[in-house]
Amino acid sequence: MEKNYSVHILHISAEAYPVAKVGGLADVAGALPKYLNIEGHDAKLVLPMHRTRYLNTHEWEVVHKGVTNMGDHYFEYTVIRESSGTLGYELYLVDIFGLLDREGIYGYEDDAYRFLAFQLSVVDWMSNWSYRPDVVHVHDHHTALIPFILQYCYRYGHLQKIPTILTIHNAQYQGWMNWNMATLLPPYDLWKRGMLEWEGQINPLACGIKCASRVTTVSWSYLEELKYNSNGLESLIQQEIAKCSGVLNGIDAMVWNPASDQYLKQSYNADKVTEGKAAAKRELCDVFGLDSNKPLFIFIGRLVADKAADLLPSIVGESFYHLGRKMSFLFLGSGDPQIEAQLNAMNVYAEQDYSCYIGYNEGLSHQLYAGADFLLMPSRVEPCGLNQMYALRYGTVPLVRKTGGLKDTIKDQGEEGGYGFLFEHASVPDVIHAISRALELYEDKDALHRCRKQMMNLDFSWQHSVRNYLYLYHSVQKS
Ligand code: ADP
Ligand code: GLC
Numbered sequence: 001m002e003k004n005y006s007v008h009i010l011h012i013s014a015e016a017y018p019v020a021k022v023g024g025l026a027d028v029a030g031a032l033p034k035y036l037n038i039e040g041h042d043a044k045l046v047l048p049m050h051r052t053r054y055l056n057t058h059e060w061e062v063v064h065k066g067v068t069n070m071g072d073h074y075f076e077y078t079v080i081r082e083s084s085g086t087l088g089y090e091l092y093l094v095d096i097f098g099l100l101d102r103e104g105i106y107g108y109e110d111d112a113y114r115f116l117a118f119q120l121s122v123v124d125w126m127s128n129w130s131y132r133p134d135v136v137h138v139h140d141h142h143t144a145l146i147p148f149i150l151q152y153c154y155r156y157g158h159l160q161k162i163p164t165i166l167t168i169h170n171a172q173y174q175g176w177m178n179w180n181m182a183t184l185l186p187p188y189d190l191w192k193r194g195m196l197e198w199e200g201q202i203n204p205l206a207c208g209i210k211c212a213s214r215v216t217t218v219s220w221s222y223l224e225e226l227k228y229n230s231n232g233l234e235s236l237i238q239q240e241i242a243k244c245s246g247v248l249n250g251i252d253a254m255v256w257n258p259a260s261d262q263y264l265k266q267s268y269n270a271d272k273v274t275e276g277k278a279a280a281k282r283e284l285c286d287v288f289g290l291d292s293n294k295p296l297f298i299f300i301g302r303l304v305a306d307k308a309a310d311l312l313p314s315i316v317g318e319s320f321y322h323l324g325r326k327m328s329f330l331f332l333g334s335g336d337p338q339i340e341a342q343l344n345a346m347n348v349y350a351e352q353d354y355s356c357y358i359g360y361n362e363g364l365s366h367q368l369y370a371g372a373d374f375l376l377m378p379s380r381v382e383p384c385g386l387n388q389m390y391a392l393r394y395g396t397v398p399l400v401r402k403t404g405g406l407k408d409t410i411k412d413q414g415e416e417g418g419y420g421f422l423f424e425h426a427s428v429p430d431v432i433h434a435i436s437r438a439l440e441l442y443e444d445k446d447a448l449h450r451c452r453k454q455m456m457n458l459d460f461s462w463q464h465s466v467r468n469y470l471y472l473y474h475s476v477q478k479s
Contacts, residue, residue, distance in 0.1 A: 069120075
């Protein structure tokens with residue numbers, strides 16, 4: 001590692017656990033600042049003030065009130081800071097009346113407008129703040145215009161030299177905006193107009209890739225894939241490859257730990273994995289009316305095509321047909337209403353071998369990782385994936401498609417020292433084949449026990465990744 005001085009990092013994200021969570025971005029944004037601080041650095045986090053439960057159950061103080069504008073529209077914003085400091089980093093929330101004061105994080109028609117207002121408020125606040133970060137670290141398209149705003153909006157010229165890092169958690173979503181929204185930005189160097197543009201639109205993610213000092217993706221393989229498959233950004237990634245690198249996500253081992261998990265009735269560690277998992281499984285099967293003597297396969301996640309959630313109904317049906325009703329399935333997720341309806345409908349015919357919970361339930365997800373034998377992740381796109389790493393930590397064998405971060409974290413059972421099952425295609429036959437291999441492992445109790453212990457002893461904690469980010473933070477300060 002580089003010289004050991006303390007770096008001041010300002011993280012800016014749309015979501016972070018435990019404040020507001022939709023998916024893995026929240027887990028990362030909520031944990032990375034904590035682990036940077038544990039290493040002796042000073043990382044802070046800024047989020048929009050979504051109206052989540054966390055907001056109402058914690059103490060806050062107002063630290064700034066400001067006024068800024070999007071074109072002719074002047075608006076007030078308020079910044080509050082969490083008072084207790086229990087998260088392990090300073091957390092700031094930005095409120096904008098009528099735009100950020102909503103229960104949901106995404107999915108509104110005016111999302112582009114909302115996140116632009118958020119970004120402009122954050123930069124405006126930064127320009128009035130006595131604190132100057134050494135690095136600004138933004139995450140995904142919701143905050144990816146900040147490197148442009150800092151560098152090219154005349155109003156913020158005094159912030160121009162602050163280096164920026166953009167982490168791409170998922171390039172499928174780019175935050176496209178109509179060109180007429182360019183008038184909402186504060187006056188900027190018009191020669192740099194091209195920085196905003198990709199294929200005739202304002203493309204915040206592309207803009208971030210062009211303007212940030214460095215760009216990271218959340219696994220090495222995902223960066224390789226983006227060169228050839230990145231929802232239209234392929235040539236840009238190739239062009240900017242010199243400043244891109246892959247930094248694999250870690251997992252927050254304090255939150256995801258079966259030995260101390262507040263959501264489990266009975267805790268367990270690697271030595272007690274058989275008893276611990278059996279108890280968690282019984283509990284789960286009782287609640288969902290499943291037969292706990294059969295191997296339990298779970299899926300947890302957003303019910304969208306990228307996760308190949310559309311295959312789930314056929315996976316259940318075809319498994320029963322080809323392999324017999326030797327296993328049970330339990331799915332937790334929400335997303336595409338059509339997939340939700342199909343999963344709900346299957347409850348009728350699958351009796352004790354299938355159940356699902358449609359919705360978001362953090363506690364239940366922990367109970368599933370603990371109580372399941374196997375985790376299914378047939379993802380079409382998986383930039384990193386955290387579920388498979390949580391599964392490993394809870395002794396649950398992952399069955400994953402060989403893509404992105406799944407490829408970088410899971411080693412097939414068939415290889416020396418392997419754990420888990422890898423398959424090539426997001427297709428029902430490939431998944432069924434992996435399930436049949438998993439059933440064989442399940443029958444061999446010694447091998448299963450060894451595998452569980454081995455997985456639980458793997459280390460995917462944040463410490464490694466933090467070192468990689470620090471290397472980047474140091475390098476951009478020098479350049
Ligand atoms: P992504 O960010 O693409 O959704 P990840 O694997 O990185 O995928 O992270 C997903 C995170 O969201 C994990 O913490 C997972 O446990 C959680 N999660 C997803 N869906 C649900 C749900 N319905 N209920 C509870 N947790 C969920
Ligand atoms: C994204 C990706 C997921 C990744 C997460 C955290 O949502 O889809 O693969 O684990 O971000 O980086």
